[in-house]
Amino acid sequence: MNQGYFSYPMPVNEPVYSYGPGTAERAALTKTLAELKGQLADIPMYIGKEEVRTGKLQPIFPPHEIAHKLGHFHAGDESHVRQAIDAALAAKESWANMTWESRANIFLRAADLIATKYRYHMNGTTMLGQSKNAFQAEIDSACELIDFLRFNVHFLSEIYKQQPISGPGMHNRTEWRPLEGFVLAITPFNFTAIGGNLPTSAAMCGNVVVWKPSNSQIYSAQMFMRILKEAGLPDGVINLIYVDGPTIGNVCFNHPDFAGVHFTGSTGVFNQMWETIGKNVANYKSYPRIVGETGGKDFVIAHNSADPAVVATALLRGAFEYQGQKCSAASRAYIPASMADKVRSLLAEGIDSFKMGIVDEFGNFINAVIDEKSFDKITKHIEEAKNGEGVKIIAGGNFDKSKGYFIQPTVIETTDPMYVTMCKELFGPVLTMFVYDDNDFEKALELVDKTSPYALTGAIIANDRKAVELASYKLRNAAGNFYINDKPTGAVVGQQPFGGARASGTNDKAGSMINLYRWLSARTVKETFNPPTDYRYAFLKGESEGI
Numbered sequence: 223m224n225q226g227y228f229s230y231p232m233p234v235n236e237p238v239y240s241y242g243p244g245t246a247e248r249a250a251l252t253k254t255l256a257e258l259k260g261q262l263a264d265i266p267m268y269i270g271k272e273e274v275r276t277g278k279l280q281p282i283f284p285p286h287e288i289a290h291k292l293g294h295f296h297a298g299d300e301s302h303v304r305q306a307i308d309a310a311l312a313a314k315e316s317w318a319n320m321t322w323e324s325r326a327n328i329f330l331r332a333a334d335l336i337a338t339k340y341r342y343h344m345n346g347t348t349m350l351g352q353s354k355n356a357f358q359a360e361i362d363s364a365c366e367l368i369d370f371l372r373f374n375v376h377f378l379s380e381i382y383k384q385q386p387i388s389g390p391g392m393h394n395r396t397e398w399r400p401l402e403g404f405v406l407a408i409t410p411f412n413f414t415a416i417g418g419n420l421p422t423s424a425a426m427c428g429n430v431v432v433w434k435p436s437n438s439q440i441y442s443a444q445m446f447m448r449i450l451k452e453a454g455l456p457d458g459v460i461n462l463i464y465v466d467g468p469t470i471g472n473v474c475f476n477h478p479d480f481a482g483v484h485f486t487g488s489t490g491v492f493n494q495m496w497e498t499i500g501k502n503v504a505n506y507k508s509y510p511r512i513v514g515e516t517g518g519k520d521f522v523i524a525h526n527s528a529d530p531a532v533v534a535t536a537l538l539r540g541a542f543e544y545q546g547q548k549c550s551a552a553s554r555a556y557i558p559a560s561m562a563d564k565v566r567s568l569l570a571e572g573i574d575s576f577k578m579g580i581v582d583e584f585g586n587f588i589n590a591v592i593d594e595k596s597f598d599k600i601t602k603h604i605e606e607a608k609n610g611e612g613v614k615i616i617a618g619g620n621f622d623k624s625k626g627y628f629i630q631p632t633v634i635e636t637t638d639p640m641y642v643t644m645c646k647e648l649f650g651p652v653l654t655m656f657v658y659d660d661n662d663f664e665k666a667l668e669l670v671d672k673t674s675p676y677a678l679t680g681a682i683i684a685n686d687r688k689a690v691e692l693a694s695y696k697l698r699n700a701a702g703n704f705y706i707n708d709k710p711t712g713a714v715v716g717q718q719p720f721g722g723a724r725a726s727g728t729n730d731k732a733g734s735m736i737n738l739y740r741w742l743s744a745r746t747v748k749e750t751f752n753p754p755t756d757y758r759y760a761f762l763k764g765e766s767e768g769i
């Protein structure tokens with residue numbers, strides 16, 4: 223079998239296609255979108271070797287075109303959670319014992335299938351199911367997902383290489399075992415790449431997984447599952463089920479073989495899960511690994527040495543791409559008074575120029591928010607800001623859900639730095655701006671640090687190096703991903719390992735070695751070549767002998 227050390231060098235990031243007018247990729251994607259829209263997808267759960275169809279059908283439709291049905295998925299119940307755990311545990315031994323190069327090459331093959339044969343299907347299902355424009359889908363469901371798969375194979379190879387030293391007469395080694403039991407992956411709606419990474423990073427380490435995606439991401443999740451199967455992933459290694467979160471939690475967190483949860487989503491849900499796991503801790507074989515990347519209230523602070531055009535561009539892209547539904551999206555801005563008028567007018571100009579509409583029309587920069595619940599929550603805050611004291615809408619402010627969940631990108635300005643939309647995560651296209659006195663830059667930094675319980679992403683925009691240094695220091699705990707003279711979104715695997723602290727999660731940096739360590743349990747083995755035959759150490763015998 224595997225006799226030799228097989229090398230997986232550092233990959234390069236998957237190149238991003240432009241989808242510009244007249245390009246071959248635009249033509250191919252347009253064709254795929256039309257095909258997908260012309261079909262009615264019948265989406266089963268994948269448990270062991272079975273495609274499970276329960277007949278409990280739930281419709282899937284584009285958030286930007288709610289009258290158009292793309293298909294349906296088969297919803298499961300508690301019994302399917304149990305079946306998924308059983309299938310995972312049945313697959314465990316042979317998967318854990320498969321050679322590393324066979325396991326690795328399944329994921330590398332999946333990455334290549336996405337990069338070539340299925341690129342437009344991954345992007346098409348993401349665009350239609352999650353309302354992303356072509357570019358936003360490309361950086362997510364093609365490039366980031368491919369990068370997660372390729373870089374994790376490299377990182378895990380580097381971990382496997384790490385071995386202890388051995389003294390004379392012995393050999394020491396570390397075995398990087400998978401966890402005992404199964405891992406539960408619970409994934410959010412907003413990034414297809416996160417949906418793909420959470421189950422595969424644990425599986426790559428030799429674990430077996432129950433994967434529960436958000437209902438709003440099932441359309442692209444099942445596409446990825448089919449690619450994994452085509453790439454050779456054995457049955458039962460990853461089991462994809464569509465069961466509501468509390469039911470899954472109830473079964474998995476009470477199971478003695480529960481070994482860990484890989485979660486991305488909101489802070490409230492993660493806190494509930496942590497509490498339940500804590501209460502059950504005595505019932506598990508091992509202490510479960512709890513990894514969660516959660517909410518954010520991401521900031522941009524401008525210093526008066528900054529170029530207002532850089533500030534406005536960072537805000538227009540950072541706050542409004544994908545309708546502000548990135549955990550990294552800028553949602554609060556701190557602008558010095560001397561620059562405020564210029565930034566206000568650039569923001570208003572930018573927002574007026576945004577085209578909003580369906581994803582199949584490529585000129586649309588803005589599409590719909592994910593669902594009606596989200597639409598209602600966000601627009602309630604916009605309405606309140608229209609009538610509130612010390613607060614006004616300075617750009618955008620319109621919305622309409624008659625055909626799809628469309629909200630015009632909106633900037634609220636407040637004189638109260640603790641106004642609700644400065645503190646609470648809305649997860650939509652709403653940016654709140656607070657203007658500070660130019661002389662109070664340091665106080666403004668303290669405000670940024672204390673305003674929100676989150677610490678995910680943030681940016682300082684300044685040309686004065688001392689301002690950059692002061693902000694980097696004062697805000698060192700306010701963001702797990704900190705940007706200097708850039709927007710706070712768009713982290714790239716291998717370049718800006720991603721994750722936040724405080725209420726933003728366990729900061730285990732998706733797509734890095736840090737994350738992979740959480741799915742491994744090291745065993746140290748010492749082998750002695752010439753074992754002693756007398757209990758007496760040298761100091762008793764007057765001879766030299768090692769301990």
Ligand SMILES: NC(=O)c1ccc[n+]([C@@H]2O[C@H](COP(=O)([O-])OP(=O)(O)OC[C@H]3O[C@@H](n4cnc5c(N)ncnc54)[C@H](O)[C@@H]3O)[C@@H](O)[C@H]2O)c1
Nearest residue numbers: 409410411435436467468471487488491515516517518549
């Ligand atoms: N920090 C990060 O890296 C990161 C990345 C993406 C999204 N997010 C966060 O995710 C949130 C948006 O995504 P969302 O709306 O899908 O989040 P969500 O918390 O509503 O859902 C996330 C997942 O948890 C499931 N879930 C919901 N309630 C559950 C329960 N009681 N028990 C078990 N599972 C449950 C959902 O069905 C979904 O699969 C935002 O808060 C955003 O900041 C964070």
Ligand SMILES: N[C@@H](CCC=O)C(=O)O
Nearest residue numbers: 548549550711712713720
């Ligand atoms: N990695 C993405 C955010 C993922 C969260 O939604 C970014 O950096 O913008």
